[in-house]
Structure formats: structure tokens, C-alpha cells
Amino acid sequence: MSKAIILTDGKAGHENQSRALARGLGIDETRLAAVAFQSKFAKTLSYLLDNMGLRTLKLFEALPLDELRTYAPSLVIGTGSGTFYAAKALARALGVKCAVNLFPRGYDISSFDCILAPEFDNPPARPNIVSLPVNLVASDEAFYAAGVKSFHERHTPSGKDAVAVIVGGPNKCSTMTPEWMKARLDEIFAATPECEHWATTSRRTPAGVEAVVDSFPFDYKLLYSREHYNPIPAFVKLAKKLYVTAESTGMLSEACTFGEAEVFALDNLNPGHHKFRRFIEGLAASGFVGSNCKADLPARFEQARKLLKI
Numbered sequence: 001m002s003k004a005i006i007l008t009d010g011k012a013g014h015e016n017q018s019r020a021l022a023r024g025l026g027i028d029e030t031r032l033a034a035v036a037f038q039s040k041f042a043k044t045l046s047y048l049l050d051n052m053g054l055r056t057l058k059l060f061e062a063l064p065l066d067e068l069r070t071y072a073p074s075l076v077i078g079t080g081s082g083t084f085y086a087a088k089a090l091a092r093a094l095g096v097k098c099a100v101n102l103f104p105r106g107y108d109i110s111s112f113d114c115i116l117a118p119e120f121d122n123p124p125a126r127p128n129i130v131s132l133p134v135n136l137v138a139s140d141e142a143f144y145a146a147g148v149k150s151f152h153e154r155h156t157p158s159g160k161d162a163v164a165v166i167v168g169g170p171n172k173c174s175t176m177t178p179e180w181m182k183a184r185l186d187e188i189f190a191a192t193p194e195c196e197h198w199a200t201t202s203r204r205t206p207a208g209v210e211a212v213v214d215s216f217p218f219d220y221k222l223l224y225s226r227e228h229y230n231p232i233p234a235f236v237k238l239a240k241k242l243y244v245t246a247e248s249t250g251m252l253s254e255a256c257t258f259g260e261a262e263v264f265a266l267d268n269l270n271p272g273h274h275k276f277r278r279f280i281e282g283l284a285a286s287g288f289v290g291s292n293c294k295a296d297l298p299a300r301f302e303q304a305r306k307l308l309k310i
Contacts, residue, residue: 001028002310004075005068007035007090009082013250018079020136021101021116024301025310031071035078035086036061046085050107055089069094075308077101088112097308101136114307116300120278130303133286133296134253139233144258147233154229155220157238160196163188164239164261166232167213168248169204173276174268176245178208184266185216188243198239200224200231202248236261246280256288257297263289 004027006018015032022030037043042059049056057063068090076098078087084104088111091098097113103121104112109129116130117123123131165188170176189197200222201210210223222231235242236254242261244251246269255263265280283289 002075003027003029003031003071003073004077005033005071005073005090005094006030007076007078007083007086008032009035009080011080011082014080014083016138017101017136018077019138021077021079021099023138023140024136024297025075025099025305025308026301027075027310030077031068031073033063033068033090034061035063035083035090037082043082047106050085050088050111053108053111055085055092057086057089057093059089060086063090065093075099075310084112099304099308114304116304118279119282120275122278128307130300130307132300133282133288134256135249136297137250137254137257139254139258144233144237147230148237150229151231151234151238154231155198158196158219160194161192161240162238163192163195163197163241164235164243165197165199165213165266166235166242166244166248166251167199167201167205167209168245168251169202169206169209170268171204171247173270173272173274174245174247175270176206176209176268178206178212180268181209181212184243185212189216192241195240196220198231198235200235247276249276249279252280252283252289256283262291265289 004022008015037059046059074096076087076091078084079101084100084107087098087100099114100112101116103117103123112128114128116132119131119133123129196219198220199213199218201213201224203224210225236259239261242255243264243266246265246267269276
């Protein structure tokens with residue numbers, strides 16, 4: 001049985017991606033181990049030490065090293081800057097390999113056994129780097145089957161093709177106004193008059209934008225300000241066309257990895273060549289946006305397995 005220790009920095013999104021990596025690598029069993037630098041200075045020092053070839057667990061709050069050694073893992077996995085150096089240091093202490101997800105900028109990349117880096121991070125071409133077209137998402141068919149069943153308890157589809165809209169919210173690289181949202185929904189409804197229309201907003205959706213969504217004649221809509229149910233698993237599996245605001249990289253990744261729909265990014269990104277722009281441009285160039293899409297992750301995972309000798 002193959003086992004892996006997943007280092008968690010307490011961020012659910014990072015933990016989710018690490019679980020997805022373990023699943024993609026075919027790991028049978030995982031154990032979580034919380035990791036935290038003792039201070040900001042300790043994290044800064046980790047960059048210097050790593051590039052000097054020095055790895056120590058003394059920069060972190062105490063890890064149960066004896067318990068982790070008894071667990072007998074074959075791999076240590078980390079996602080995010082809070083885990084990169086720890087993954088190396090713990091792997092060395094246990095005598096196993098390490099794999100990290102997201103590009104470990106600032107660290108010595110040559111000494112990681114395997115790095116899985118999203119293409120929007122512009123990773124360099126190195127033998128130990130596997131590029132990814134999307135963010136990793138830890139889900140399975142049982143999760144989506146449960147989501148579809150739950151959705152059908154709330155809404156009975158008409159039998160027409162369904163068009164679904166997933167609305168996120170603005171961030172430092174994107175803008176979202178009621179006027180922009182109305183224009184996009186006008187376009188979607190005009191282009192798909194014979195379809196059933198579904199929509200969901202999120203906790204990040206501005207009130208004015210949510211009011212615009214509420215004003216359109218959707219056959220099903222979930223407004224996050226009123227109800228916190230999550231219809232996205234059903235949208236991903238059931239919709240024929242799926243429109244996702246472009247800053248929602250996680251939702252775009254999920255749709256491209258697990259869905260069967262035509263996926264379209266609603267471009268609300270600010271000008272400039274930032275990572276969100278690189279992300280949707282990369283998806284479009286790969287054919288994952290605007291066409292029936294299945295991300296080619298199996299081939300990437302196989303490449304990683306060869307690097308890790310799993």
C-alpha cells in the first residue's frame with residue numbers, strides 16, 4: 001500500500017489540491033500533518049537555507065516526527081509557500097521523496113523530486129517540473145452524483161439543454177459591475193433562446209451584481225445572499241454550456257477537469273498580463289475553453305509518477 005503525508009498550512013484550497021495530487025498519483029492512503037513556520041523571519045530564512053542546500057525542521061512548530069516515521073510513507077506532498085521547504089526537510093528526515101504543487105518560486109527548484117506547476121505560473125522547462133493546464137481539484141464521481149441528486153430534489157429540469165452561469169466576484173485582477181453583468185447575461189440569453197437557464201452567485205458576488213442576476217428569468221437560480229446551497233457540482237455534470245466569470249480559476253478548473261460542457265470564461269479581468277489572464281489564455285490555447293473539454297491530467301500524473309518512481 002502506498003502512503004503519503006500531506007502537509008497542510010491550514011488553507012482549505014491548498015489541502016484540496018494536495019489531496020487531488022495524491023489521488024492523481026494513485027496513492028492509496030494519506031495522513032495530514034499541520035505545518036507552520038515559527039515566525040515570518042523563519043520563513044524568510046528558509047529561502048536562504050534552501051538555496052545553500054540546508055534543510056531543517058527547526059524552523060517550524062514541532063512536527064510529530066516519530067509518529068510520521070512510524071506511519072512509513074513513501075512520499076511527502078505540499079501545496080503553497082508554507083509547505084514547500086517543509087516538504088523537502090521532512091522528506092529528507094524520513095528518507096522519502098517529495099512532490100509539491102504550485103511553483104515554489106524563490107526556492108532551489110532542482111532539489112524537489114517533482115514539482116507540479118500551473119502553466120499560468122510560467123514554470124521553466126526542467127526535468128523535475130510537470131506543467132498543469134488547470135488547478136488541481138479533489139473530487140470524484142460519487143461527489144458529483146450526490147450533487148446531481150441533491151439538485152434534482154430542488155429543481156426538475158425541463159429536458160431542454162441547460163446553460164449554466166457561475167458568478168464569482170472581483171479581486172485585485174478583476175472587476176465586476178452590474179452593467180457588465182447585465183451585458184453578459186443579455187448576450188447569453190440572446191445566444192441560447194431554446195435552452196433552460198441556471199445561475200449561481202457566490203459569497204464574493206457584489207450585491208448590485210447579484211440583483212442583476214436576480215432580475216433575469218432563470219429557470220433555476222441560487223443567490224448566495226439568500227441561500228448557501230451549492231449547485232455547482234450539478235451544473236458541472238448536467239449543463240451543455242457553462243459560463244464562468246474569468247477570475248474564478250477554481251471553478252474553471254473544476255469544469256474543465258470533471259465536466260462535459262462547453263466551457264466559456266466571462267472576461268471580467270483587468271488590463272495587464274497577470275496570472276489570471278495567462279490562465280484563461282492558456283485554457284483557450286489548449287482547447288479547454290469554448291469546446292467540449294477534458295483536461296489531459298492523466299498524462300501529467302503519469303509523468304509525475306515516473307519522476308517519483310511510484
